Each structure stands twice: as C-alpha cells, then as structure tokens.
Amino acid sequence: MIDERELATRLKSAGESMPLRELRYEKVLPRARSASRRLVALVTVVLIAAVATAVVVTPSFWDEESSILEGPTAPPHPSTLTLEEVRPVLQTFARGMSGEAAPQTWHLLTPRAKEIIGGRAQWQQQLKRQKYLFAWIYRSDRLLYLTPLPGDRAVIVAAQPEPRDGMWLLTAVAVQEIGGRVLIDLDTRPRVSLVPESPVFEAAAACVPGSDDCADPAEQMPTVSPGDTFSVLLQPAEGVEAVRFSLGGDAWVAEAELNPAGDGVRASVEFNGGEVPSGQTVFVVSIMKSDGTVDAYGYRVLVSD
Amino acid sequence: MEKKGRDAAFHSFFEAESTNLLRFATFMCGNPDLAADITQEALVRAYKRWVLIRTEEAAAYVRRAIVNLVRDRHRRTVVGISKSPSHATPSSEQSRAAQVDDWMVVMDALRRLSPMRRAAVVLRFYEDMSEHEIAETLNRPLGTVKSDLHRALRELRVLMEPREVAMEEGR
Numbered sequence: 013m014i015d016e017r018e019l020a021t022r023l024k025s026a027g028e029s030m031p032l033r034e035l036r037y038e039k040v041l042p043r044a045r046s047a048s049r050r051l052v053a054l055v056t057v058v059l060i061a062a063v064a065t066a067v068v069v070t071p072s073f074w075d076e077e078s079s080i081l082e083g084p085t086a087p088p089h090p091s092t093l094t095l096e097e098v099r100p101v102l103q104t105f106a107r108g109m110s111g112e113a114a115p116q117t118w119h120l121l122t123p124r125a126k127e128i129i130g131g132r133a134q135w136q137q138q139l140k141r142q143k144y145l146f147a148w149i150y151r152s153d154r155l156l157y158l159t160p161l162p163g164d165r166a167v168i169v170a171a172q173p174e175p176r177d178g179m180w181l182l183t184a185v186a187v188q189e190i191g192g193r194v195l196i197d198l199d200t201r202p203r204v205s206l207v208p209e210s211p212v213f214e215a216a217a218a219c220v221p222g223s224d225d226c227a228d229p230a231e232q233m234p235t236v237s238p239g240d241t242f243s244v245l246l247q248p249a250e251g252v253e254a255v256r257f258s259l260g261g262d263a264w265v266a267e268a269e270l271n272p273a274g275d276g277v278r279a280s281v282e283f284n285g286g287e288v289p290s291g292q293t294v295f296v297v298s299i300m301k302s303d304g305t306v307d308a309y310g311y312r313v314l315v316s317d
Numbered sequence: 318m319e320k321k322g323r324d325a326a327f328h329s330f331f332e333a334e335s336t337n338l339l340r341f342a343t344f345m346c347g348n349p350d351l352a353a354d355i356t357q358e359a360l361v362r363a364y365k366r367w368v369l370i371r372t373e374e375a376a377a378y379v380r381r382a383i384v385n386l387v388r389d390r391h392r393r394t395v396v397g398i399s400k401s402p403s404h405a406t407p408s409s410e411q412s413r414a415a416q417v418d419d420w421m422v423v424m425d426a427l428r429r430l431s432p433m434r435r436a437a438v439v440l441r442f443y444e445d446m447s448e449h450e451i452a453e454t455l456n457r458p459l460g461t462v463k464s465d466l467h468r469a470l471r472e473l474r475v476l477m478e479p480r481e482v483a484m485e486e487g488r
Contacts, residue, residue, distance in 0.1 A: 014474050020442040022477075023344075026423040027443055030343050033353035035335050037328060040357050044327075044364030 098187055101194040109146035114139050122188045122195040128305065129200055138200050186306050199305040204252055206297060206309050207245040209278070235314045236295065238285030242268075244297055244309075247276035254300040255279035259315065260288040290315050323367050331360065334376050337444075341380055344439040345387045345432065347424045355390075359383045377454040380440070384455060388432045426476035434469040437462055 014022075101120070108117040118126070118135050129135050186197040236259065246252050255268040257279075264286035268279035279297075293315055299307040338359070342352035359382035363375060370378050427435050436455055440446045448466070452459045 014477055016442065016470065019438075019470065019473060020445075022423050023439065023443040026420040027340055027344070029420045030340065030424075031349045032336070032339055032343060033349045035339050035353055035356055037331050037335075040331065040360050041324070041327075041364075043357065044361045 098194060101187060101196070102185060105196050106146040109139070109143050114143055117196075120196050122190060122197045124188075124304065125196065125198045125200075129198075142198070142200065186308070197305075199307070203307045204299050204301070205247045205276075206299070206307075207247070208311075209243040209245055209280075210241060234311065235316050236283060237316050238283055240283045241280055242283060242295075242297075243278060243280035245273055245276050245278050246299060247274075249275070249277035251301045251303065252277050252279075252299055253302045256296075256298040256300070257281050257283075258296045258298065259283065259286070259313075260293040263288045263293075288315050290317050323364075326372065327364055327367055330363075330372070330375050334379070335360070338376070338379055338383065341439060341444070342383045342387075344424075344427060344443065345383060345435060346390070347428050351390075355383055355386045358386055380436075380454050381456060384432060384436045387436075422477060426473050429476055430469050430472060433457070434465045434472075437465040438469045438473070441466055 105117055105120050108114060108120070115132070115136060118132055121129070121135075126135075129138065186199070187194050188197045189195075242257050244255075246255070249272065252270070255270065256265060257268055258265045264283070266281045266283075268281045271278045271280075279299075291314070293313060295311045295313045297309045299309075301307065335356070339352060339356045342356045342359070343349055346352050346355060356379075359379045362382050363370060363379050366378075367375075427438065430438065433455065437451055440451045440454060441448070446454065448459060448462050451457075451466075452462045455462065457465075
C-alpha cells in the first residue's frame with residue numbers, strides 16, 4: 013500500500029521527468045504590461061464615469077430641468093385628484109417630450125408603463141411617435157377633461173386641439189398616483205381599434221392633427237341628445253374587459269353592454285341625459301383591458317337638451 | 318522609475334520561481350502546453366497587482382492564481398492528459414521510458430482528484446510544504462486542507478496501486 017513517503021518519492025520523480033515548456037520572460041512581460049495598461053485605462057474610465065455621474069445627479073445641475081425630472085407632487089389621496097392637479101404633470105411630461113429632454117421623461121412613467129414599453133432603449137425608439145402627440149399637447153396647453161376610471165388607480169386626461177384645427181378631442185392619457193407623485197400611465201401598445209357606429213359619431217373621428225387618417229376638420233360638431241344610443245365596434249375582442257362611456261367629465265358615466273360582433277365586440281349604451289349641462293363637452297370611450305391597461309378615445313361634442 | 322523598479326522586482330521573481338510555478342501548473346493540469354499558458358496568465362495577473370503583493374507572498378499568489386485558472390477550466394472542460402498526446406513523447410532510452418511511464422501513472426491518478434485536492438497533494442508531497450503553508454497558499458482553512466490531504470491520499474492509494482501491480486507483472 014502506497015504511503016506518504018512513497019507518494020512524495022513518486023511525485024518528485026514525476027516532477028523531474030515531466031516535460032516542461034519554456035516560459036520566456038520576454039514573452040510574459042509585454043503581455044503583463046499591456047494588461048496592466050488596460051487595467052489603468054479601465055480604472056480611469058470608471059473614475060471619470062463616477063465623477064460625471066456624481067455631477068449629473070447633483071440637484072443644482074438639473075435646476076433647468078428639475079421640473080422634468082421630478083414632476084409635481086400629487087396630493088395624498090388619489091380620489092381627490094383634480095384636473096388642475098393633473099395638468100402640471102402632463103404639462104411637464106409634454107414639455108419634456110417636445111424638447112431635448114425627451115429621454116428624461118422615462119422617470120415620469122408608471123412602473124407598468126415602463127414594463128409595457130420594455131425598457132429605456134425601447135422608449136428611445138418610441139419617442140418619435142409619442143413626441144409629436146405630446147409636443148402638440150404642450151403647445152396647445154388645452155387639457156380638457158378628467159375622467160375617473162374604475163378603482164382609484166387612474167384618470168383619463170383629455171386634450172383638446174385648437175378650435176381652428178377641428179372640433180374633436182384627440183387623445184386621452186391615463187395617469188396614476190404612486191407614492192404621492194402623479195405618473196403617466198402611458199400604454200404604447202397598439203390600441204384596440206374603435207369603429208364609431210352611431211350617427212353621433214359620424215361627423216367625428218379619433219385622430220391626431222396632421223396625421224394621415226385625421227378627418228376633415230371642417231366637419232360639423234356632432235350633437236348628443238338624451239335618448240341617443242352610442243355604439244362602437246372594437247377589434248379585436250380579445251383583451252377587452254369592459255367599456256365605459258362618459259360625457260362631461262364624470263357628470264355621466266355608463267358601463268357599456270358588450271356583444272360579440274364578427275371579429276370584435278360591440279359596446280353600446282343609451283345616453284339618459286343625466287346631469288350633463290348643454291353645450292360643448294367631451295365624450296370619452298374608455299376601454300378597460302384584461303391586462304389592466306386602458307385605451308381611450310375622445311370626441312368633442314355638443315350636448316343639446 | 319517606479320515602473321522600472323517594479324519590472325526589476327518582477328524579473329527577479331520570474332527568474333527564481335517560474336520553473337517551479339510551471340512545474341506546479343503542469344502537475345495541476347497535466348498538459349505541458351496548457352500549463353505554460355496558465356502559468357503565463359497567472360504571472361500576468363501577478364504583474365497587474367504587483368504593487369499590492371508582498372514579495373514573500375508572490376509565489377503563493379501565483380500558485381493560487383494557477384489553481385483558480387485550472388478550476389475555471391475544469392468547470393468548462395474535462396482536463397485530461399490522456400487527451401493530449403503531445404506530452405507523451407517517451408525517449409528511446411529505457412530509463413527515460415520508465416520515467417515517463419511513471420510520470421503518466423502519477424498524472425493519471427492526480428487528474429482524477431479535484432483541483433483543490435490535487436493542489437494540496439502537489440504542495441504537500443512535491444513541494445514539501447507544511448499543512449499551514451498549504452492553507453495559506455490556497456487560502457483555505459487548515460482543517461479543510463487536512464481533510465483534502467487525507468481523502469486525496471486515500472483516493473490515490475486506490476488509483477495508483479492497480480497500475481503498479483500491472484506494471485510489475487509486465488516486467
């Protein structure tokens with residue numbers, strides 16, 4: 013049986029007979045120096061980056077853009093959100109989006125919106141598309157309506173074009189209060205397609221000014237009267253969980269009845285008048301989807317007695 | 318000036334230790350070519366941190382680096398001397414052939430140990446380090462080193478003896 017002494021002897025014998033390659037100092041040193049230089053360069057880069065980061069995150073550095081980075085603070089109770097409280101948030105967001113600070117607006121998005129967008133890189137890619145819309149909101153400064161959604165998580169903020177651009181509400185944006193801050197709950201995924209079916213919509217169209225599919229702004233403003241039935245066809249039907257119609261903010265809110273229709277689902281409800289005062293107002297269709305997001309379409313209408 | 322001083326100290330260390338380190342690496346991986354690469358890489362690592370390494374600890378540092386590099390490779394691939402025929406170049410002389418045979422038997426047994434146990438065995442029985450020195454060199458607890466040596470020896474007894482019998486019978 014092999015013992016320790018014998019093992020040592022065998023190892024020493026093996027060590028003497030083992031074939032060894034030549035290790036040349038002239039070959040090792042240049043590699044070592046090169047690696048050392050790389051290390052120094054790396055450390056230098058890291059230090060510079062650390063200093064730069066420290067400077068950038070200093071609040072005074074962002075004095076100019078601080079409103080974009082931080083956004084206004086919301087009151088503690090989301091149920092008490094008013095249009096005036098939400099307006100500055102959307103304005104801040106829109107201002108950031110319309111300027112060079114667009115990438116910074118990432119900080120004003122809700123966690124869910126960030127998840128939907130898929131990351132900062134994707135946000136950068138989508139900025140061009142979103143930028144136009146929000147630049148318009150910022151320039152027009154016409155945030156029109158606040159509509160509560162089921163639960164206390166979000167509201168719809170509607171924006172209105174300049175009167176000369178047309179008569180319709182053009183977009184709606186969800187917001188959410190998290191930790192005392194109002195954040196933009198932007199859903200950049202393709203929306204559920206909405207086809208207006210009621211006569212009241214015939215003259216209206218959901219569009220963005222300047223876009224190819226925008227309706228002729230010279231169309232007449234649709235008139236809404238008590239007893240009218242609102243009906244829209246939503247495609248595809250998958251993911252549509254509930255549809256709400258609202259008129260005049262929260263003056264009249266009704267859950268639509270959903271019925272299968274071809275490849276989609278038809279949402280319809282009868283307008284009972286409610287407390288909506290006559291005159292110009294905004295008609296909002298909110299589509300609650302099973303993943304918790306909301307698509308919203310808005311139309312500017314004239315309510316008649 | 319500082320760079321020159323570093324180079325001079327590193328050169329002295331290289332002259333004094335490189336062969337021992339190369340031999341240790343060859344024991345560790347069983348392949349002379351791979352051992353040369355690993356030793357060179359370990360020396361490069363030592364040079365990068367030369368200002369932080371005390372001269373008396375430099376050899377231990379490089380040995381530790383060699384063990385770590387062998388362990389990294391061990392995780393990725395199975396390192397085996399039987400797969401690299403380049404080392405098996407027995408001389409035509411009978412004595413040389415016997416030596417090479419013995420080396421192959423020892424290496425074949427060593428390579429079946431885990432890299433840490435292999436390192437402990439080589440440091441203990443080839444380099445005659447004490448268990449304390451091995452613990453310091455490998456940065457392992459003393460108890461673990463003792464346990465590694467005990468188990469490695471038990472494994473080696475099984476691994477090396479059948480070959481001895483076979484060799485004896487062949488003669």
